[in-house]
Amino acid sequence: MSAATTLNWTAAPRGDAAIRFESREATREVPWVKWTILGISLTFFAVFLLMPLVAVFVEALRKGWETYWSALIHEDALWAIKLTLTAAAISVPLNLVFGVSAAWAIAKFEFRGKHLLITLIDLPFSVSPVIAGLIYVLIFGAQGWLGPWLAEYDIKIIFAVPGIVLATVFVTFPFVARELIPLMQAQGREEEEAAIVLGANGWQTFWYVTLPNIKWGLLYGVILCNARAMGEFGAVSVVSGHIRGQTNTLPLHVEILYNEYQFAAAFAVASLLALLALVTLAVKTWVEHRASGGNQSREAHQDAAS
Amino acid sequence: MSIQVRNICKTFGNFVALDDVSLDFPTGELVALLGPSGCGKTTLLRVIAGLEQADAGQVLLDGADASRTHVRERQVGFVFQHYALFRHMNVFDNVAFGMRMKPRDQRPSEKAIRAKVEELLALVQLEWLADRFPSQLSGGQRQRIALARALAVEPRVLLLDEPFGALDAKVRKELRRWLRKLHDELHITSIFVTHDQEEALEVADRVVLMDRGHVEQIGTPEEVYRQPATPFVYGFLGSVNFFHGRVDGGNLRVGEDVLPHSPQDFDTGSEVIAFARPHELDLVPDAHADTGVAARITRILAFGVTVRVELDGLNGATGQHFEVELTQQRVTELALAEGQTVRLLPSRLKVFQRNDAIGASA
Numbered sequence: 200m201s202a203a204t205t206l207n208w209t210a211a212p213r214g215d216a217a218i219r220f221e222s223r224e225a226t227r228e229v230p231w232v233k234w235t236i237l238g239i240s241l242t243f244f245a246v247f248l249l250m251p252l253v254a255v256f257v258e259a260l261r262k263g264w265e266t267y268w269s270a271l272i273h274e275d276a277l278w279a280i281k282l283t284l285t286a287a288a289i290s291v292p293l294n295l296v297f298g299v300s301a302a303w304a305i306a307k308f309e310f311r312g313k314h315l316l317i318t319l320i321d322l323p324f325s326v327s328p329v330i331a332g333l334i335y336v337l338i339f340g341a342q343g344w345l346g347p348w349l350a351e352y353d354i355k356i357i358f359a360v361p362g363i364v365l366a367t368v369f370v371t372f373p374f375v376a377r378e379l380i381p382l383m384q385a386q387g388r389e390e391e392e393a394a395i396v397l398g399a400n401g402w403q404t405f406w407y408v409t410l411p412n413i414k415w416g417l418l419y420g421v422i423l424c425n426a427r428a429m430g431e432f433g434a435v436s437v438v439s440g441h442i443r444g445q446t447n448t449l450p451l452h453v454e455i456l457y458n459e460y461q462f463a464a465a466f467a468v469a470s471l472l473a474l475l476a477l478v479t480l481a482v483k484t485w486v487e488h489r490a491s492g493g494n495q496s497r498e499a500h501q502d503a504a505s
Numbered sequence: 506m507s508i509q510v511r512n513i514c515k516t517f518g519n520f521v522a523l524d525d526v527s528l529d530f531p532t533g534e535l536v537a538l539l540g541p542s543g544c545g546k547t548t549l550l551r552v553i554a555g556l557e558q559a560d561a562g563q564v565l566l567d568g569a570d571a572s573r574t575h576v577r578e579r580q581v582g583f584v585f586q587h588y589a590l591f592r593h594m595n596v597f598d599n600v601a602f603g604m605r606m607k608p609r610d611q612r613p614s615e616k617a618i619r620a621k622v623e624e625l626l627a628l629v630q631l632e633w634l635a636d637r638f639p640s641q642l643s644g645g646q647r648q649r650i651a652l653a654r655a656l657a658v659e660p661r662v663l664l665l666d667e668p669f670g671a672l673d674a675k676v677r678k679e680l681r682r683w684l685r686k687l688h689d690e691l692h693i694t695s696i697f698v699t700h701d702q703e704e705a706l707e708v709a710d711r712v713v714l715m716d717r718g719h720v721e722q723i724g725t726p727e728e729v730y731r732q733p734a735t736p737f738v739y740g741f742l743g744s745v746n747f748f749h750g751r752v753d754g755g756n757l758r759v760g761e762d763v764l765p766h767s768p769q770d771f772d773t774g775s776e777v778i779a780f781a782r783p784h785e786l787d788l789v790p791d792a793h794a795d796t797g798v799a800a801r802i803t804r805i806l807a808f809g810v811t812v813r814v815e816l817d818g819l820n821g822a823t824g825q826h827f828e829v830e831l832t833q834q835r836v837t838e839l840a841l842a843e844g845q846t847v848r849l850l851p852s853r854l855k856v857f858q859r860n861d862a863i864g865a866s867a
Contacts, residue, residue, distance in 0.1 A: 392556055396556070398607060411591075
């Protein structure tokens with residue numbers, strides 16, 4: 200019974216705590232403090248977040264639906280969509296596998312250079328995307344280390360789709376791993392050891408014990424990874440070469456249209472990316488809700504039982 | 506099934522967890538591995554289970570070398586200290602897990618699994634919790650479910666790591682009795698690890714005392730309590746008073762004080778350490794007596810069946826604390842008061858050579 204109460208306390212949604220705090224005379228702030236803080240944050244939100252978002256859609260539709268639609272179904276735009284989806288479709292699964300194995304290695308094994316690995320995982324976040332792109336140009340480019348060899352075999356990486364995929368994989372690598380490492384570290388090895396002692400083989404242990412424990416974290420990481428993969432500009436811009444209808448992804452296409460003063464078309468394509476961001480946020484919120492919701496319904500169940 | 510451990514060594518970096526440990530666990534017994542934290546008892550348990558690989562030595566299960574056998578083929582049941590229940594599965598699925606993971610040709614039918622799980626839940630008296638999730642159970646319930654889950658694969662050996670460590674005192678006592686009863690019903694060879702001497706002495710058929718990677722003593726609870734083989738065992742099992750002294754003919758010299766005790770097998774002049782349990786010490790009120798170690802009473806705790814007297818050593822035993830257990834009657838008779846100087850007289854002393862007396866201050 201006491202255990203149940205403690206659990207409920209810790210599991211109580213934060214909003215509840217805020218309401219409780221606010222409803223008490225003793226802990227309540229004076230009104231002007233409250234309204235000033237609210238005012239500042241809401242103004243900031245409106246100017247820096249909401250306005251640009253609205254502006255994108257307003258600008259996109261300024262010349263009517265027809266212009267909007269024709270910008271989207273333009274051959275180059277369709278190609279850019281296809282390329283973006285392809286890059287994401289390759290890099291997200293790759294990072295899913297890399298991320299899970301990196302997190303697994305860090306959380307479950309002891310080895311030399313572990314701290315170095317943890318630090319290096321963040322490299323794509325800390326380094327400027329331009330440099331990320333340049334690294335690949337230096338390695339695979341015509342004047343790069345492997346350039347002559349690749350030219351000999353007629354393999355094109357830079358200014359081609361493989362380069363775009365490589366750059367995307369690089370910049371989106373940390374998302375899955377970062378999400379999983381703390382989760383897997385917190386969960387420790389005990390459940391997996393229990394599974395092995397009970398006769399489960401490696402695959403069964405992963406599928407029935409490890410994966411269910413990390414699935415929401417994993418999904419969360421994948422969503423963020425996907426959002427970044429589709430929106431990446433800097434690194435991709437360096438390696439792509441901006442060849443229209445060949446190596447142009449959506450963000451690059453927006454830039455090209457903008458530079459050509461085709462504002463309505465630029466915003467139309469941009470609105471597509473913005474829409475994608477909104478969908479991502481919605482899915483992310485749903486995942487977060489599910490991840491904590493599972494626990495809460497269990498708590499409720501427990502309440503009823505005790 | 507019998508378990509034999511032969512010359513097991515295990516180090517973690519510079520830390521020696523197990524140093525050439527050899528033990529026999531006879532079939533059907535409930536054995537406690539007892540020792541302070543860091544003594545290697547959990548490591549030994551994990552080596553037997555196969556969760557840890559020994560640097561050297563062998564583990565024999567039923568006489569066959571299991572060192573190369575994978576954990577999942579050893580048929581051991583392991584109950585983890587923090588239970589390690591699968592948190593996303595309900596109690597039923599947790600218990601059924603081991604059976605469902607079997608290769609297809611050995612796997613029982615879903616109906617047989619259901620029957621077995623129900624039987625096990627009945628055994629641990631928690632049938633009504635089948636649909637609950639681990640987070641909805643109390644500590645004691647989790648412990649029993651963990652046990653049911655371990656038993657589901659019909660293990661040949663049951664290994665329990667600090668089975669009652671995470672429970673509160675009352676539940677712990679209940680579960681201890683329950684585990685003993687369960688063992689008497691199942692007669693499965695079981696080893697449990699504990700740092701709680703009371704728990705080990707109360708539950709086990711046999712106690713293995715360990716310290717810093719070594720086995721100090723093996724015996725029934727009574728043997729290890731009555732005849733501790735080493736200073737460590739003496740100090741670890743129950744409260745203890747000790748005197749540093751030198752053998753002087755038929756006496757033991759503690760500083761300027763003399764204890765009338767004739768330690769055998771010790772030459773005159775050898776440095777020794779002598780142990781006495783609190784109830785084996787008596788107090789003589791006369792501060793000028795010829796024998797006994799002088800001490801000052803600091804506290805008299807008279808709330809129990811017996812009276813506990815705490816003292817600070819004087820003369821030869823300065824800086825040492827003593828604890829004496831007397832009957833209420835004896836205390837009244839002596840008219841003891843705090844601050845009074847008295848002499849300690851042991852009715853029984855256990856004497857060890859000084860150089861191997863390290864660690865006895867526990």
